[in-house]
Amino acid sequence: MVLCYNEVMKNTISTVTISTTEYEALKSENAELLQKVNWLMEQFRLAQHKRFGASSEKSEYNQLNIFNEAEATADKTAAEPELIEIEKHYRKRKRAAVDRLPEDLPVEVIEYKLPESERICPKCECALHVMNYERRRELVFIPASAKIREHVREVCACRNCNKNSDSVPIIKAEMPEPVIFKSFASPEAVAHIMYQKFVMHSPLYRQEQDWNRFGIMLSRQTMSNWLIKATEDWLEPIYNRLHKLLLARNVLHADESTLQVLHEPGKTAQSKSYMWLYRTSGYTENPIVLYDYQPGRHAKYPEAFLANFTGYLHTDGYDGYHKLPEDITVCGCWAHVRRYFDEALKTIPEKERVGSTALIGKQYCDKLFALERDFAALSVENRFSERKKQSKPLVDAFFAWVESVQILPKSLVGKAIGYAQSQRKYLERFLLDGRIEISNNRAERSIKPFVISRKNFLFANTPRGAKASAVMYSIIETAKENGLNPYEYLVHIFKTAPNLTAEELTSAESLLPWSAALPVSVQSPKKAG
Numbered sequence: 246m247v248l249c250y251n252e253v254m255k256n257t258i259s260t261v262t263i264s265t266t267e268y269e270a271l272k273s274e275n276a277e278l279l280q281k282v283n284w285l286m287e288q289f290r291l292a293q294h295k296r297f298g299a300s301s302e303k304s305e306y307n308q309l310n311i312f313n314e315a316e317a318t319a320d321k322t323a324a325e326p327e328l329i330e331i332e333k334h335y336r337k338r339k340r341a342a343v344d345r346l347p348e349d350l351p352v353e354v355i356e357y358k359l360p361e362s363e364r365i366c367p368k369c370e371c372a373l374h375v376m377n378y379e380r381r382r383e384l385v386f387i388p389a390s391a392k393i394r395e396h397v398r399e400v401c402a403c404r405n406c407n408k409n410s411d412s413v414p415i416i417k418a419e420m421p422e423p424v425i426f427k428s429f430a431s432p433e434a435v436a437h438i439m440y441q442k443f444v445m446h447s448p449l450y451r452q453e454q455d456w457n458r459f460g461i462m463l464s465r466q467t468m469s470n471w472l473i474k475a476t477e478d479w480l481e482p483i484y485n486r487l488h489k490l491l492l493a494r495n496v497l498h499a500d501e502s503t504l505q506v507l508h509e510p511g512k513t514a515q516s517k518s519y520m521w522l523y524r525t526s527g528y529t530e531n532p533i534v535l536y537d538y539q540p541g542r543h544a545k546y547p548e549a550f551l552a553n554f555t556g557y558l559h560t561d562g563y564d565g566y567h568k569l570p571e572d573i574t575v576c577g578c579w580a581h582v583r584r585y586f587d588e589a590l591k592t593i594p595e596k597e598r599v600g601s602t603a604l605i606g607k608q609y610c611d612k613l614f615a616l617e618r619d620f621a622a623l624s625v626e627n628r629f630s631e632r633k634k635q636s637k638p639l640v641d642a643f644f645a646w647v648e649s650v651q652i653l654p655k656s657l658v659g660k661a662i663g664y665a666q667s668q669r670k671y672l673e674r675f676l677l678d679g680r681i682e683i684s685n686n687r688a689e690r691s692i693k694p695f696v697i698s699r700k701n702f703l704f705a706n707t708p709r710g711a712k713a714s715a716v717m718y719s720i721i722e723t724a725k726e727n728g729l730n731p732y733e734y735l736v737h738i739f740k741t742a743p744n745l746t747a748e749e750l751t752s753a754e755s756l757l758p759w760s761a762a763l764p765v766s767v768q769s770p771k772k773a774g
Contacts, residue, residue, distance in 0.1 A: 346384060353385070391461060394431060396420055422743035424479070430471045432739035438468050439475075440732040443694070443714075443721050448702040469710065476713040479742035479750075484535070484716045486753040487723060488550075491533045495556035496526040496680045498688035499547060499566065502696055505704035506711050509540055518705075520715060521546060522692040526559070528625065528680045531759045532726040534691050536715035538708070544568040557678065559685040562668050577671030580684035583610035585661035592657055602650055603658050606665075609643040617683050629679035637676055644669055691722060727758040730769045734758065737767050 263271075364373045398418040406413045424432050441447040447455075449465035456463040491497065501521045507514045519542050524534040539546040544565035551558070557574045560566040566575050586606035590598060598604055616636050620628045647666060652659045665672070675681045695718055705711040724734045738756055749755065755762040 389437070389459075391459060421740065424739040424743055425471060425474050428471070428474075430475075432736050435471050435475045435739055436732055436735035439472055439717055439721070439735055442472070442702075443698065443717050444731050446694075446698045446701045472717065473710060473713045475739060476716050479738055480716050480720050482742075482750050483738070483753045483756050484719050486751075486757065487533050487719065488535060490531075491523060491525065491535055492551065492554045494525050494529060494533075496528065496559075496678075497551075497554070497556065498522075498524050498526060498559040498682075498685055498691075500561065500685065500688035500692050501542065501563075502692055502699075504538065504699065504711060506540070506706070506708060507704055508707050510708075512540065517542075518711065519546075520692075520695055520711075520718075521550065522688055522695075523547075523550060524688055524691050526680060526682060527687060531757075532723065534722040534726055535719045536695065536722075538711040538715040540708070557674070557681050559682060559688065560671075561685055562664060562671075567671075574674060574677070575671055576674040576681050577668045578685040579610055579613060579672060579675070580686050580689075582661065582665050582668070582672065583607060583614070585657070585664050586610065589657035589661050602652060603661070605646070606643075606658070606661055609639065609646070612639055613643075613683060623679075625679035627679070632676050632679070640673060640676065691726075694718070694722060724758050728769050729758055729763075729767050733767045734763075737764060 359373070365371070366373060398420040400418075401416045402413050424430055424435055438449075438452060441452055442449060449468050452468065453463065453465045499522065501519050503517045504520045505514070505516075506512075506518045509516070509518060512518075518538070518540050521537040521539060522534070523537065525532045537546070537550050542563075542565060547566060548569055551569065551573065555572040557576050558566065558569070559576045559578065561578050561581055569575065586603050589603035590601065590607055593601055593603060613636060616632075616639070620631050623631065644665070647662055650662055652662060654660070654663055675683050705714060720735070720738075721731045724731045742750060742756060745755075754760065
């Protein structure tokens, strides 16, 4: 079969004859190119939105009939706002100011008095008396200051034995052990450097410059040595104890992020290493957050870290977690499903969004999260029961809808549909137990401090430094989760741990973030208040 079509060239119409095979090939090529153009436009719109648009995933479209707008926006746990009457109309009471100063801050009082020569009434020239005081308070911040602390202890001997005996007993006064042997490092100095690097995200080279401005020539190499040595000696025993306690829990979260290590044996400096994160769920009294550095992303790394753990593990869709032993039940993340639909929605022109496949998928997820907010105050048993009544029918409806959707798999919507289909059995597992959460956002929030710091320090120099960083992050983030002041907690550890016995240090019971032996100063002002 031969087909003809007209071609316009320089105002001249000519006829070109092609075979059916050639026509079908051109038609197929055109469809493929159109698909590529659509995909590239999706990527362009998404990149533009990420660069210039709002990052919020909040839904703005509630026109879909299967959802009730009032139900979608209501929050049963929110208290009713107080109203005050102002000139025949009502207004919400303004939110109380969040700025406040600790009550235990020292107060410096500066008095301003009239000189004696001015204590005379300008009208009748009688003596003036003090009738009142005007007061104004200011917050004064004093930058960090440094000093040298010299430890001097008595060494006593017996003069009589020295004259009349072959041996002389020498008695020394008690003196606390240093945080680092034969070093001028103090617990406060090591804690400050650690706090600045892992809480305030200030790399050592910036801290070196800051120390130098105060006239203290402290190199980043010395600071790095202090951090690693103090971590290996005093923080690792606490980390190991927390690791054992973590594995005894029944519900955990896991996530991972890349890390570049320059001098990793057998690897180039440009290759990827990984910082893994494991933490307790929201239904635990004493939260634990642990980081684990590993040179790769293979399933053997979480399997080794989670040895002897049995229970539920929240993860994202990474296939490595799905290869864990059968006694670990992997649970999927609905936030990832919602994110895929949200990204697809952002690439659609606004006038075409209502009723689109991306919006329908996102609204299913919105409804599930709205139900979880309603269930937040329930007991574990009641939450499990309500999920069976309300969440399960919605989950079944969502996957029935997913199976009915016909869309190009390489588009962003197709990617969202494909992800939901491939993760179905993991996504449905939050229905198995009231302690399981609907998403892995808890782990993502915990790994965020590392990601923020990585943007500043960019890489680790050696595996030893990367492993020490994992331990430091773990101790600091666990302290924060338990309402402690990280700096004060580190100071307490570095003062106390060197003076413990080997057995006490191994158990680390008195140094755990929830230990009753911790001083009050370790508690953050917010928790203490």
